[in-house]
Amino acid sequence: DRPTEPVFMPKGDDNTTFEVPTNYLEDRFKPLQSDLTNRFGTGKTVQVKNITLPDLSLPLMLERRANFSLFIPSHRRMAARLVEVFVGMRSLDDFLAAAVYARDRMNPYLFIYALSVAILHRPDTKDLQVPSLIETFPDKYVDGAVFARAREETSIVPEEQRIPLEIPRDYTASDLDIEHRVAYFREDLGINLHHWHWHLVYPFDGPTNIVNKDRRGELFYYMHQQIMARYNVERLCNDLARVRRLTNLREPIPEGYFPKLDSLVSSRVWPPRFANAVLDDVYREVDQIKFDLSDLERWRDRIFSAIHSGTVVDDEGKFVELSETRGIDLLGNILEASILSINRNLYGDLHNLGHVAIALCHDPEAKHLETFSIMGDPATAMRDPIFYRWHAFIDDIFQEHKNTLPRYSVQQLEYPGVRISGLEVVTEGSPKNQLNTFWQQSDINLSRGLDFSPRGAVFARFTHLQHRPFTYRITVENSGNQRMGTVRIFIGPKFDERGLPMLLADQKNLFIELDKFTVNLKSGKNNLTRNSSESSVTIPFETTFRDLNDNRPQQQGGALERFNYCGCGWPQHMLIPKGSPEGYLCQLFVMVSNFNDDRVETQENNRGCKDATSYCGLRDNRYPDKRSMGYPFDRVPRDRADTLAQFLTPNMIVQDVTIRHTNEVRPRNQPGGQQQNQQAQGNT
Ligand code: CUO
Incomplete structure (x- = not known):
């Protein structure tokens, strides 16, 4: 029963209202209905239940063709709301109806993100398949030049005669850029898919019962620490020195990066970053975001002093110890920062907004109507050399805490x-x-x-x-x-x-x-x-x-x-x-x-995957190893153990x-x- 005129519905406690959209895609295409059914129909009909519309005004605020970033606070609030709605639907049918409603009119990337998180966390959809992001949004993973070729191939060549379109190995840079020696690692599709999935399984915002997983702050530290270890060893194999931390936010950044990815959603290319770009304070009304580099520096300094004093202060002013076992988990949530941060006012949002400052350094005030670069999206961030400089800095803060702990006896x-x-x-x-x-x-x-044309593979x-x-x-x-x-x-x-x-x-x-x-x-x-x-x-x-x-x-x-x-x-x-x-x-x-x-003690009824528990944990279960993550290499080596042999x-x-x-x-x-x-x- 669709409204034909705008209907204003109560939005929440403050009695504000929102307009129920009436521009249904199917209505727009209704005159073509039978033609479309013939061309796209599979002969299968899915019944969708008529439900009371949940309040989706917040996620509907993001334009359909805008880019979506989990790191931008206003976007993450929209995503958190949509996840909350999807997870809160009482039955599978209700969930399906809400998803169909949202799919029809929301920003597709926001939609797929929230849908994926919901499918992962609802008890009744655990066995349902989340489409691989590489297939729904291949533009986040492969050379943009390939899409024009793919359209050409699929429009002209019959399916059985099509040949795979080869993506050249060196399409983002030449060997004149020494950082390009490790591009095969940074741009690897599997590594980037892993990172996207990790952040799907461990969202930092959304309903508390989804965010609050066993040792999720510690796993944020450990999984990213391992990325850094892997990248550094990869660099050593290629005669490159270990990554330099991005400690000075005011210094030009020598590493440029030109991703050459097209966004099929926004029909734009992802912005590049020129060599020697300089970060700046961010004030973008369009994204409802405002912070200064000095905010990041202030949060960093407060976190360092908390580490050195061995205690953090919670939002009621109480001191909480950064203990041997729990300290790293507290710190992970503070630094990332997730909604579990013990005091967001004091310790801020250092890691996420660092991503944003870097991702918007080409247009920090939206003067040029440009959107964020690949550092703003967990699906693409690992392609950029600056990701590793930023995370080397973040990891160093964690190490500062680890260095305060007693050595293993x-x-x-x-x-x-x-x-x-x-x-x-x-x-x-x-x-x-x-x-x-x-x-x-x-x-x-x-x-x-x-797109949705029946093109074949x-x-x-x-x-x-x-x-x-x-x-x-x-x-x-x-x-x-x-x-x-x-x-x-x-x-x-x-x-x-x-x-x-x-x-x-x-x-x-x-x-x-x-x-x-x-x-x-x-x-x-x-x-x-x-x-x-x-x-x-x-x-x-x-x-x-x-x-x-x-x-x-x-x-x-x-x-x-x-x-x-x-x-x-x-x-x-x-x-x-x-x-x-x-x-x-x-x-x-x-x-x-x-x-x-x-x-x-883990529960045996777990039906989830057990393949990559070291970096991803176990579904609906505690992290399956009681030791500190990274044990025995997560602390300063014991006395008189200067070398591995002595250890x-x-x-x-x-x-x-x-x-x-x-x-x-x-x-x-x-x-x-x-x-x-x-x-x-x-x-x-
Ligand atoms: Cu995975 Cu910075 O956390 O990207």
């Missing part, structure tokens, strides 16, 4: 009676303790993100890093009775930028978590083997790039097997750094800790491994073709 590290006596890594066809990387090509279907072919699968072989001696242990595997560089052995105090920040799993240790000698594909930080290639048309049953690896939470996870193809042609020397570290000290207790072991890179592009996988992909890997 030997008792907190050892596992009496358990000794690791052997470790090697085996890659088929390679010498022992060698890992191998190469380039691989894969295809993604762009057609769903182009059109694929873009992109080149990404890949490694040959490998196996860890670990020998553990247990001199006691049968018991449980947690195996923790990390890899880190052996030498610094100058080729000198690293001090553990520096090296610890560069250790990349590769895997973590529980083992049953029988009395005596245990030979453990574990495959790289089982990693607790990654999701399989097929999950990252699942084809939504892949309706094979779960057992055969069909797309319906896992999604949602499972979309969160570091892409398996980026598990290890690229290495170098001559072989980049790393140290592989393995530890077995006492499971009794690690165990967390070792008998339940730890270190093995030198080299990562050798072959600069060749190897066979691609076919669209949706898991088998071909594995074959291609096996053949290399």
Whole structure:
């Protein structure tokens, strides 16, 4: 029962009203109804219930064709409201009706964000598939130039004769820009999808029961710390120094970035940032946003003094200790900042508004009617070198807190009676303790993100890093009775930028978590083997790039097997750094800790994905490891442990491994073709 005249409905407590929109898209297209049904209909009809309209005035304020940024406070309030409405709908039918209503007239990116968060968190939609963002918004992931070619291909060439459109490897910059050496990491589709998904699973605004997940502030710290470790090691492999923190907000930023992404929603290109851009105070009425760089500096200083005094002040003026176990979680929520921040007035919104200041430095006052750049969107931010300078600064604040904590004692590290006596890594066809990387090509279907025309599939072919699968072989001696242990595997560089052995105090920040799993240790000698594909930080290639048309049953690896939470996870193809042609020397570290000290009671009824728990946690459950995230490398090393060798207790072991890179592009996988992909890997 649609109103034909504007209807004013009460908006909230303050008795203001809002206008119910009457410009329904279907009405606009009604004269074409039968033609459209013939062209687009699938023969299936979905009944939508007639419901009382929820108050959607806030999210409706964002223009349909505007760009949407989670980091801009007014946008995040709109998103939080829409999530609240979607999650609050009493039944699945009501949810569907609200979603259909919103879909028809809201900003599509805001809509997809809120819809995805709601689907992830409603009990009745947990098994429903969230469309992969790479297919709904391919413009956030691939070279804008490809879309004109895709339209041309799909308008002229019959589907069966279409060829994948190759995205060149070096389309955002040339090698004259040294930062471009690691563009393959920053612009990797899987890495950017992971980051988007992580922020979907851990929103910082919205209904409290969705935001308030176990140790979410700590996981914000740890997941981003690991991104920094990974990026820094990737830089070392490419003869680049570690990232410099963005500590001075007034200094020109030498790193320019020209993303060459088109926004299909707003029909604009994403703004670039020229080299030596300078940040400025932000005052944009259009975005209802106003803050000064000095606000960021003030919040930073207050956070530092809280860390140094070991206490934060809550919004009632009470002192709360930044304790050994809970401090990092409090700090994560303060710094990000999430709605769980203990005192937003005092500690502000440092990390999010840093993203905004950088994202708007080309037009901080909206004089040129320009919108934010890619730093303003979690789906695209990791492409930009400045992301890592900003997050190096944020991570350093967390490290400042970690440096105040007591060092781990030997008792907190050892596992009496358990000794690791052997470790090697085996890659088929390679010498022992060698890992191998190469380039691989894969295809993604762009057609769903182009528009609504029935075009059939059109694929873009992109080149990404890949490694040959490998196996860890670990020998553990247990001199006691049968018991449980947690195996923790990390890899880190052996030498610094100058080729000198690293001090553990520096090296610890560069250790990349590769895997973590529980083992049953029988009395005596245990030979453990574990495959790289089982990693607790990654999701399989097929999950990252699942084809939504892949309706094979779960057992055969069909797309319906896992999604949602499972979309969160570091892409398996980026598990290890690229290495170098001559072989980049790393140290592989393995530890077995006492499971009794690690165990967390999790609920067994969990149906979520268990693929990438180290970085993404477990759905509807507590984080499945009681230790501080990053243990044992999250604190200042213990006394007289200047090097990794001095740090070792008998339940730890270190093995030198080299990562050798072959600069060749190897066979691609076919669209949706898991088998071909594995074959291609096996053949290399
Ligand atoms: Cu994930 Cu700054 O938090 O982007």
